[in-house]
Each structure stands twice: as C-alpha cells, then as structure tokens.
Amino acid sequence: MTSATTHPVHTGPHLPGVALLMGLGARAERSAGPVPTGFVPFVFQGVAMLRKLTRTDNLIQQFDTVLRTLVPHAAQPSRPSPAVKARDGDMDDAERRHAEGLMRINHTGEVCAQALYQGQGLTAKLPDTREQMEHAAQEEIDHLAWCDERLKELGGRTSYLNPLFYAASFGLGATAGAVGDRLSLGFVAATEEQVGRHLDAHLKALPAGDRRSRAVLEQMREDEAHHERWALEAGGTRFPAPVKLGMKLMSKVMTQSVYRI
Template sequence: MDTKQDLLSFDLADRLVLQLDQALHTLIPGSSTANRHSPALAADDAELSDSERQQAAALMRINHTGEVCAQALYQGQSLTARLPDVRASMDHAAREEVDHLAWCESRLQDLDSRTSLLNPVWYAMSFGMGAAAGLVGDKWSLGFVGETERQVCDHLEDHLDRLPANDQKSRAVLTQMIVDERTHGDAAMAAGGAELPLPVKAGMKLMAGVMKTLTYRI
C-alpha cells in the first residue's frame, strides 16, 4: 500500500498501520527516496581533511536526525489532528521533508559516515510530542509546526557557519533545506497557527539541544 495516499480515506486502525510503515521507511537506512534531486549534485566537490570530514559528518548527522524528528512530528500530528485540511497539510509537509531526509543520508554516505544510532529514540519521542500537540487543538498543532520550523532554520543557519569552508555540497543541501523549512513554518502560521507560550518554546529548544549534543557523536 502506498504510504503517500491521502490518509483521510482511512480509519484509525489503517492510519496506524500506515504510520508504522512510514516509521520503518524513516528509520531504516536507504528506505527514503527523494522526489527532488539533491542540491549537492550541482555543487563543486572539494578535498576535505580528516578533521573537516568528521566535522561535516557530525553536523549532517544532526541534520539527518532533525529530519527523522520532523517526520515523526508530522506523522504524530496528522494522526490526531481534528480538521481534515490540517491533517492533509501535515501529510503534505511530511512528504516534502522526505527529500531532506534522503539528501542528508546521501551526504553522510559521501562523507563515509552513518546516521545516528539514537534515531529510533528520537522518532518515538517526537511522534509522541506531535500526537499530543494534535490532541490539544489544531491551532496549537499548527503553532507547534511554526515554532519547530523557526528553530530548525536557526540551527541550520548555525551549521552553515560551522561547516568547513570548502564543503560546498553540504552547504548546498542546508541552504535548500532552510528555504523549505521556512516555507513550511510560514504556511503553518498562515493556516491559523497560534504563537506558543515562551516556556513551551524554551522547552522545545532545550530538548533540541540535548538531541544535537548526543547525536553529534552517537
């Protein structure tokens, strides 16, 4: 069964099966296929030192895990969203984010590195957070997406500064990801997303910091 079908036509049990299928596609290396070509293909290749390669790989591993979390958040929210158009919006955004997942994984392979061993943990936690946000209400669910994407853009821009200067391929991937993430966040807020309370934003930022610290090495 195609996991990209509109989930609105399925009952809860069917959607849970599709969610499991999507989780496996997200977590098993090589299972995600991008609909767009990676921006890295158009960028110049450069020789990286061992230390530069390790730094680039560590940052791209964090970015890959961020996309794992994004998939889980969107899947959790689409499962519990009340309004059909909001649920459909979550499904659409998740499909677009698959490109990012595949691009980051491909870049990690180019850098002779791997994805994080902790991805199943982050997926489970993020799915739960997304489902909880959907249960609270659609305006908060959309606001959660908007704030998540804002924070993602901030850390991607930070990674652009921390990448080796001559790693144009990783830089091209992150630059396009920033464009897409900002679009998703703006769309969520325009669709009626509510501004989250400051303590919630701070908690999200704290959790993201823990994820980045652990994923940098594991």
C-alpha cells in the first residue's frame, strides 16, 4: 500500500469506527492543514494518516458521486437550504404544478452541472483548476439537494431523463478538460452564464406565493455568477456568439422535455 503521512493525528485505539471516520477529516485538517487533493485520510494503529488515491479509489469515488447525483434524495448538502427561512404564500393547484415543473428543470440543470464539473475535473491538466472544479462541484451538490428537497415539498419528482443528460454532460466536460484548461474554463463560464439566464427567467415565472423556491433560486443565482467570474478570471476562453447560440438551443431541448417528463 502506497502511503504518505503528514503530522499523524493520535485518535486513540478505542474510538468507535463510525465516529472516527466522521471526525477524521476535521481532526486531520486542524492538526496538519487541509487534506491535499488526491489523498484520503485512513487509520493505522489508532493514528490518522494520508494515503495517495489509487486509480481504483478514483473510480469508486466517481461511482459514488454518480449515485449521489442521480438517486433521488441521495445528495447531501454542505449548507442548509435557503428555503428554511422562507414561508410560502397561497398557491392553487395550477401554480403549484407550474412551480414543480420549473424546479424539476432546475434540478436537471444541476445534474448537468455536476456531471460537467466531474468530467472536467477528471481530465483537467492543472492541479489548481482541478481543485477549483471540485469546489464548484460541491456547491452544485448543494443546489442539487436543495432542488430535490423543494420538489419533494411541492409533491413532485425528479426527471426520468436525468441519466441521459448526465451522461451527455459528463462526456462534454471530459472532452473539454482533455483539450485544455482554457477551453474547459471557458465552457464553465459559458454554461454558468446560460444557467444564470435560466434562473433569472424562472425567478420571474415563479408564482408569487412560492417564496421557498424563490429563496433557493436566488442563492443558486449568486453561486453561479461566482462560478462564471472565477472561470473567466482563471483564464477561461470567452466563447463566440455562435457557440453560445448552439448551447442555448441544446438547453432549450432540456427545459422543454424535463418540465413534464
């Protein structure tokens, strides 16, 4: 087993396994700084260490992320939903169904974003770019979980087409990352710009009484704008108008199909 250690963390031999696994990352970070990308904490004789991830580890990690993305209610957010601070007003059945359709579109959009970041993170060449992709992907997991939770509150479900859109987005992301980081970052910026426009439109289209969905979308809009700025500031290529038009047409196919399916 190939391993690398940084400031071992003594946890004691009697600490329960589950509690140890839950607290290991935080303990290691307090003691030795953040866990480097490409390493994973493990325990040897009561001491927390770092082991370099193998190809098998990465495959398992990717598969776990796929499941958390596609299985309903499996994604766990790192931040509480913005909806917890909002209370809905009155909505009739038609308004509730419309809100459900809009949030299903937003959920599928986050599935696509998660797949895009995963594909790009897999093939990105620069470590800094890869780390930023992973951080952005975690924020997209938050969005995914928030939309999933809101759909459940509205009595709705996620789209049956999610696996198809996930596969297509993952392939696009991996291809962009393999070509080069500037193109990959440019693709992120163009995608986030498109997502931002969708969110703006949905904020206007939501029923007035759907304040909980509105709170979620407003926070998502702020995060997506940050992702777009980061991608451009990191050296991403600005895509020409014809490319953005093509992306817009592809996005339209997704939104029209997912609203009901």
